[in-house]
Amino acid sequence: MPDASDNSFRAATIAVLVENESGVLARVIGLFSGRGYNIDSLTVAPVDADGKLSRITVVTSGTEMVIEQIKAQLDRLVPVHKVADLTLEGPHVSRELALIKVAGSGSGRQEALRLADAFRARVVDATTESFVFEMTGSGEKLDAFIALMRPVGLVEVSRTGVVSIARGAKGL
Template sequence: MMKIKQEQSERHVLTITVDNEAGILAKIAGLFTARGYNIDSLTVADISENHSISRITIVTHGPPAVIDQIHAQLDRLVPVHKVVDLTEMGAHVEREMALVKVAGTGDARVEALRLADVFRAKVVDTTTSSFVFELTGTPDKIDRFVSLMRELGLVEVGRTGVVGMMRGAEAA
Protein backbone atom coordinates (compact mmCIF):
# COMPACT_ATOMS: atom_id res chain seq x y z
CA MET A 1 0.00 0.00 0.00
CA MET A 2 1.37 3.38 -1.03
CA LYS A 3 1.15 6.39 1.27
CA ILE A 4 0.57 9.80 -0.25
CA LYS A 5 2.94 12.37 1.23
CA GLN A 6 1.04 15.41 2.46
CA GLU A 7 2.90 18.69 2.41
CA GLN A 8 3.03 20.42 5.77
CA SER A 9 1.05 23.65 5.97
CA GLU A 10 3.19 26.54 7.19
CA ARG A 11 2.23 29.98 8.50
CA HIS A 12 3.62 32.87 6.46
CA VAL A 13 3.54 36.64 6.93
CA LEU A 14 3.57 38.50 3.60
CA THR A 15 4.04 42.24 3.23
CA ILE A 16 2.91 43.75 -0.06
CA THR A 17 3.72 47.31 -1.10
CA VAL A 18 1.11 48.61 -3.56
CA ASP A 19 -0.18 51.75 -5.24
CA ASN A 20 -2.82 53.27 -2.99
CA GLU A 21 -5.69 53.00 -5.45
CA ALA A 22 -9.29 51.87 -5.38
CA GLY A 23 -9.78 48.17 -5.99
CA ILE A 24 -6.27 46.87 -5.23
CA LEU A 25 -7.33 45.19 -1.99
CA ALA A 26 -10.24 43.54 -3.81
CA LYS A 27 -7.83 42.25 -6.49
CA ILE A 28 -5.50 40.75 -3.91
CA ALA A 29 -8.33 39.23 -1.85
CA GLY A 30 -9.83 37.91 -5.10
CA LEU A 31 -6.53 36.25 -5.99
CA PHE A 32 -6.64 34.35 -2.69
CA THR A 33 -10.35 33.52 -2.96
CA ALA A 34 -10.25 32.33 -6.57
CA ARG A 35 -7.49 29.85 -5.76
CA GLY A 36 -8.94 28.66 -2.48
CA TYR A 37 -6.22 30.21 -0.30
CA ASN A 38 -7.26 31.40 3.15
CA ILE A 39 -6.30 34.77 4.63
CA ASP A 40 -5.88 34.42 8.40
CA SER A 41 -5.17 38.11 8.98
CA LEU A 42 -5.12 41.18 6.76
CA THR A 43 -4.09 44.76 7.53
CA VAL A 44 -3.70 47.75 5.22
CA ALA A 45 -2.27 51.21 5.84
CA ASP A 46 -1.07 54.18 3.83
CA ILE A 47 2.72 54.44 4.31
CA SER A 48 3.79 57.37 2.13
CA GLU A 49 3.77 61.10 2.77
CA ASN A 50 1.80 61.83 -0.40
CA HIS A 51 -0.66 58.93 0.24
CA SER A 52 0.31 57.13 -2.98
CA ILE A 53 1.66 53.88 -1.47
CA SER A 54 0.06 51.42 0.94
CA ARG A 55 1.41 48.39 2.76
CA ILE A 56 -0.73 45.27 3.04
CA THR A 57 0.21 42.58 5.55
CA ILE A 58 -1.34 39.16 5.03
CA VAL A 59 -0.98 36.11 7.25
CA THR A 60 -1.77 32.86 5.44
CA HIS A 61 -1.10 29.13 5.72
CA GLY A 62 -0.06 26.67 3.08
CA PRO A 63 2.58 24.24 1.92
CA PRO A 64 5.76 25.82 0.46
CA ALA A 65 4.61 25.29 -3.14
CA VAL A 66 1.34 27.15 -2.47
CA ILE A 67 3.13 30.03 -0.73
CA ASP A 68 5.55 30.30 -3.69
CA GLN A 69 2.58 30.37 -6.07
CA ILE A 70 0.86 33.12 -4.04
CA HIS A 71 4.08 35.15 -4.04
CA ALA A 72 4.51 34.78 -7.82
CA GLN A 73 0.89 35.71 -8.55
CA LEU A 74 1.04 38.77 -6.30
CA ASP A 75 4.25 39.89 -8.04
CA ARG A 76 2.40 39.82 -11.39
CA LEU A 77 -0.34 42.25 -10.31
CA VAL A 78 0.35 45.65 -11.89
CA PRO A 79 -0.14 47.95 -8.89
CA VAL A 80 2.11 45.72 -6.70
CA HIS A 81 5.60 47.16 -6.15
CA LYS A 82 7.08 44.54 -3.85
CA VAL A 83 6.14 41.29 -2.11
CA VAL A 84 8.19 40.12 0.88
CA ASP A 85 7.65 36.87 2.79
CA LEU A 86 8.86 37.89 6.24
CA THR A 87 8.78 34.26 7.35
CA GLU A 88 11.23 33.28 4.61
CA MET A 89 13.44 36.33 5.16
CA GLY A 90 14.24 35.34 8.74
CA ALA A 91 14.09 37.25 12.00
CA HIS A 92 11.18 39.67 12.07
CA VAL A 93 8.88 41.40 14.53
CA GLU A 94 5.11 40.80 14.52
CA ARG A 95 2.54 42.69 16.55
CA GLU A 96 -1.21 42.85 16.77
CA MET A 97 -3.47 45.10 18.81
CA ALA A 98 -6.74 44.00 20.41
CA LEU A 99 -9.56 45.59 22.34
CA VAL A 100 -11.06 43.13 24.81
CA LYS A 101 -14.30 43.85 26.68
CA VAL A 102 -14.84 41.96 29.94
CA ALA A 103 -17.89 42.24 32.18
CA GLY A 104 -17.82 41.22 35.79
CA THR A 105 -18.08 42.21 39.41
CA GLY A 106 -16.40 41.24 42.63
CA ASP A 107 -13.62 38.67 42.45
CA ALA A 108 -13.92 38.25 38.67
CA ARG A 109 -13.37 41.99 38.22
CA VAL A 110 -10.31 41.96 40.49
CA GLU A 111 -8.89 38.91 38.68
CA ALA A 112 -9.44 40.53 35.25
CA LEU A 113 -7.46 43.57 36.41
CA ARG A 114 -4.70 41.38 37.84
CA LEU A 115 -4.36 39.41 34.60
CA ALA A 116 -4.44 42.60 32.56
CA ASP A 117 -1.49 43.83 34.61
CA VAL A 118 0.42 40.58 34.01
CA PHE A 119 -0.20 40.87 30.25
CA ARG A 120 0.53 44.63 30.27
CA ALA A 121 -2.95 45.35 28.95
CA LYS A 122 -4.11 48.93 29.40
CA VAL A 123 -7.59 49.83 30.64
CA VAL A 124 -9.03 52.20 28.01
CA ASP A 125 -12.62 52.25 29.24
CA THR A 126 -14.31 51.27 32.47
CA THR A 127 -17.77 51.17 33.96
CA THR A 128 -18.92 49.72 37.27
CA SER A 129 -19.61 46.42 35.52
CA SER A 130 -17.06 46.20 32.67
CA PHE A 131 -13.62 47.01 31.31
CA VAL A 132 -12.25 47.48 27.83
CA PHE A 133 -8.59 46.48 27.71
CA GLU A 134 -6.10 47.41 25.00
CA LEU A 135 -3.43 44.79 24.43
CA THR A 136 -0.52 44.75 22.01
CA GLY A 137 1.68 41.75 21.33
CA THR A 138 2.11 38.62 19.31
CA PRO A 139 -1.02 36.80 18.14
CA ASP A 140 -0.24 34.01 20.64
CA LYS A 141 -0.11 36.47 23.55
CA ILE A 142 -3.46 37.94 22.55
CA ASP A 143 -4.95 34.45 22.14
CA ARG A 144 -3.82 33.53 25.67
CA PHE A 145 -5.23 36.75 27.16
CA VAL A 146 -8.59 36.28 25.41
CA SER A 147 -8.74 32.66 26.55
CA LEU A 148 -8.22 33.66 30.18
CA MET A 149 -10.80 36.46 29.91
CA ARG A 150 -13.40 33.96 28.62
CA GLU A 151 -13.44 32.45 32.11
CA LEU A 152 -13.94 35.89 33.70
CA GLY A 153 -16.76 37.33 31.57
CA LEU A 154 -15.49 38.02 28.06
CA VAL A 155 -18.07 40.06 26.14
CA GLU A 156 -16.37 41.13 22.91
CA VAL A 157 -13.01 41.12 21.11
CA GLY A 158 -11.77 43.32 18.27
CA ARG A 159 -8.37 42.61 16.69
CA THR A 160 -6.36 44.61 14.19
CA GLY A 161 -4.56 41.75 12.52
CA VAL A 162 -0.81 41.26 12.30
CA VAL A 163 1.69 43.86 11.16
CA GLY A 164 5.28 42.80 10.70
CA MET A 165 8.71 44.12 9.89
CA MET A 166 12.20 42.67 9.43
CA ARG A 167 14.62 43.12 12.31
CA GLY A 168 17.71 45.26 11.79
CA ALA A 169 18.47 48.52 10.03
CA GLU A 170 17.59 47.44 6.50
CA ALA A 171 14.18 47.66 4.85
CA ALA A 172 12.67 44.39 3.68
Protein backbone atom coordinates in the same frame (compact mmCIF):
# COMPACT_ATOMS: atom_id res chain seq x y z
CA MET B 1 15.22 27.76 0.92
CA PRO B 2 12.86 24.81 1.42
CA ASP B 3 12.33 22.36 -1.41
CA ALA B 4 9.30 23.38 -3.53
CA SER B 5 8.15 19.76 -3.53
CA ASP B 6 7.78 19.82 0.27
CA ASN B 7 4.18 18.99 1.20
CA SER B 8 4.31 20.23 4.80
CA PHE B 9 2.21 23.24 5.72
CA ARG B 10 3.75 26.41 7.07
CA ALA B 11 2.50 29.83 8.02
CA ALA B 12 3.71 32.76 5.95
CA THR B 13 3.64 36.46 6.75
CA ILE B 14 3.72 38.23 3.39
CA ALA B 15 4.25 41.99 3.08
CA VAL B 16 3.06 43.58 -0.16
CA LEU B 17 3.84 47.19 -1.15
CA VAL B 18 1.13 48.48 -3.51
CA GLU B 19 -0.20 51.65 -5.09
CA ASN B 20 -2.75 53.22 -2.74
CA GLU B 21 -5.64 53.30 -5.19
CA SER B 22 -9.21 52.11 -5.38
CA GLY B 23 -9.67 48.39 -6.05
CA VAL B 24 -6.16 47.19 -5.20
CA LEU B 25 -7.20 45.42 -2.00
CA ALA B 26 -10.12 43.79 -3.81
CA ARG B 27 -7.70 42.46 -6.45
CA VAL B 28 -5.38 41.02 -3.80
CA ILE B 29 -8.26 39.40 -1.93
CA GLY B 30 -9.68 38.15 -5.23
CA LEU B 31 -6.40 36.40 -5.96
CA PHE B 32 -6.74 34.46 -2.69
CA SER B 33 -10.44 33.66 -2.92
CA GLY B 34 -10.33 32.79 -6.63
CA ARG B 35 -7.75 30.09 -5.97
CA GLY B 36 -9.15 28.86 -2.66
CA TYR B 37 -6.27 30.18 -0.53
CA ASN B 38 -7.14 31.10 3.04
CA ILE B 39 -6.25 34.42 4.68
CA ASP B 40 -5.61 34.08 8.42
CA SER B 41 -4.97 37.80 8.93
CA LEU B 42 -5.08 40.88 6.71
CA THR B 43 -4.06 44.46 7.42
CA VAL B 44 -3.59 47.41 5.09
CA ALA B 45 -2.69 51.08 5.53
CA PRO B 46 -0.93 53.91 3.68
CA VAL B 47 2.80 53.97 4.52
CA ASP B 48 4.39 56.92 2.74
CA ALA B 49 4.20 60.66 3.40
CA ASP B 50 2.26 61.33 0.17
CA GLY B 51 -0.27 58.55 0.74
CA LYS B 52 0.56 57.00 -2.64
CA LEU B 53 1.75 53.63 -1.31
CA SER B 54 0.05 51.16 0.99
CA ARG B 55 1.43 48.13 2.76
CA ILE B 56 -0.68 45.00 2.90
CA THR B 57 0.31 42.34 5.42
CA VAL B 58 -1.23 38.94 4.79
CA VAL B 59 -0.82 35.92 7.03
CA THR B 60 -1.66 32.69 5.23
CA SER B 61 -0.61 29.07 5.32
CA GLY B 62 -0.04 26.31 2.84
CA THR B 63 2.56 24.06 1.36
CA GLU B 64 5.78 25.65 0.20
CA MET B 65 4.57 25.30 -3.40
CA VAL B 66 1.27 27.08 -2.63
CA ILE B 67 3.03 29.92 -0.80
CA GLU B 68 5.46 30.34 -3.70
CA GLN B 69 2.46 30.47 -6.09
CA ILE B 70 0.78 33.11 -3.94
CA LYS B 71 3.92 35.28 -3.92
CA ALA B 72 4.43 34.89 -7.68
CA GLN B 73 0.80 35.75 -8.44
CA LEU B 74 0.88 38.76 -6.10
CA ASP B 75 4.07 39.96 -7.79
CA ARG B 76 2.31 39.87 -11.19
CA LEU B 77 -0.51 42.20 -10.12
CA VAL B 78 0.00 45.58 -11.82
CA PRO B 79 -0.20 47.92 -8.79
CA VAL B 80 2.20 45.75 -6.74
CA HIS B 81 5.69 47.20 -6.19
CA LYS B 82 7.23 44.51 -3.98
CA VAL B 83 6.33 41.20 -2.33
CA ALA B 84 8.32 39.84 0.63
CA ASP B 85 7.85 36.67 2.65
CA LEU B 86 8.99 37.97 6.03
CA THR B 87 8.97 34.48 7.52
CA LEU B 88 11.77 33.46 5.11
CA GLU B 89 13.71 36.71 4.81
CA GLY B 90 15.06 36.68 8.35
CA PRO B 91 14.17 38.11 11.73
CA HIS B 92 11.03 40.21 11.88
CA VAL B 93 8.73 41.76 14.45
CA SER B 94 5.02 40.91 14.36
CA ARG B 95 2.33 42.40 16.57
CA GLU B 96 -1.43 42.50 16.87
CA LEU B 97 -3.69 44.88 18.74
CA ALA B 98 -6.84 43.74 20.51
CA LEU B 99 -9.62 45.47 22.39
CA ILE B 100 -11.12 43.08 24.93
CA LYS B 101 -14.36 43.85 26.78
CA VAL B 102 -14.88 42.09 30.12
CA ALA B 103 -17.94 42.46 32.34
CA GLY B 104 -18.11 41.56 35.98
CA SER B 105 -18.27 42.67 39.56
CA GLY B 106 -16.62 41.82 42.84
CA SER B 107 -13.89 39.19 42.73
CA GLY B 108 -14.31 38.69 38.96
CA ARG B 109 -13.57 42.37 38.43
CA GLN B 110 -10.48 42.15 40.64
CA GLU B 111 -9.30 39.03 38.80
CA ALA B 112 -9.70 40.75 35.42
CA LEU B 113 -7.55 43.67 36.60
CA ARG B 114 -4.92 41.33 38.09
CA LEU B 115 -4.63 39.33 34.85
CA ALA B 116 -4.57 42.50 32.76
CA ASP B 117 -1.67 43.78 34.84
CA ALA B 118 0.22 40.49 34.41
CA PHE B 119 -0.27 40.66 30.62
CA ARG B 120 0.44 44.41 30.43
CA ALA B 121 -3.02 45.13 29.06
CA ARG B 122 -4.15 48.72 29.49
CA VAL B 123 -7.59 49.78 30.68
CA VAL B 124 -8.91 52.17 28.00
CA ASP B 125 -12.53 52.30 29.21
CA ALA B 126 -14.16 51.47 32.51
CA THR B 127 -17.73 51.49 33.77
CA THR B 128 -19.20 50.09 36.97
CA GLU B 129 -20.07 46.91 35.03
CA SER B 130 -17.19 46.45 32.58
CA PHE B 131 -13.69 47.17 31.37
CA VAL B 132 -12.24 47.49 27.89
CA PHE B 133 -8.61 46.43 27.78
CA GLU B 134 -6.15 47.35 25.03
CA MET B 135 -3.37 44.89 24.43
CA THR B 136 -0.61 44.48 21.87
CA GLY B 137 1.64 41.52 21.31
CA SER B 138 1.96 38.25 19.49
CA GLY B 139 -1.18 36.39 18.47
CA GLU B 140 -0.30 33.70 21.00
CA LYS B 141 -0.11 36.25 23.84
CA LEU B 142 -3.48 37.72 22.87
CA ASP B 143 -5.02 34.25 22.57
CA ALA B 144 -3.76 33.34 26.07
CA PHE B 145 -5.16 36.54 27.63
CA ILE B 146 -8.52 36.12 25.89
CA ALA B 147 -8.75 32.49 27.06
CA LEU B 148 -8.15 33.60 30.67
CA MET B 149 -10.83 36.29 30.35
CA ARG B 150 -13.55 33.82 29.25
CA PRO B 151 -14.36 32.51 32.75
CA VAL B 152 -13.93 36.00 34.25
CA GLY B 153 -16.61 37.58 32.03
CA LEU B 154 -15.41 38.05 28.45
CA VAL B 155 -18.05 39.90 26.43
CA GLU B 156 -16.42 40.84 23.14
CA VAL B 157 -13.09 40.94 21.29
CA SER B 158 -11.95 43.10 18.38
CA ARG B 159 -8.54 42.39 16.80
CA THR B 160 -6.56 44.29 14.18
CA GLY B 161 -4.77 41.42 12.52
CA VAL B 162 -1.01 41.02 12.25
CA VAL B 163 1.35 43.83 11.32
CA SER B 164 4.93 42.84 10.69
CA ILE B 165 8.23 44.43 9.73
CA ALA B 166 11.73 43.08 9.12
CA ARG B 167 14.35 43.72 11.76
CA GLY B 168 17.48 45.68 10.90
CA ALA B 169 18.19 48.58 8.59
CA LYS B 170 16.85 47.03 5.36
CA GLY B 171 13.34 48.09 4.28
CA LEU B 172 10.71 46.58 2.03
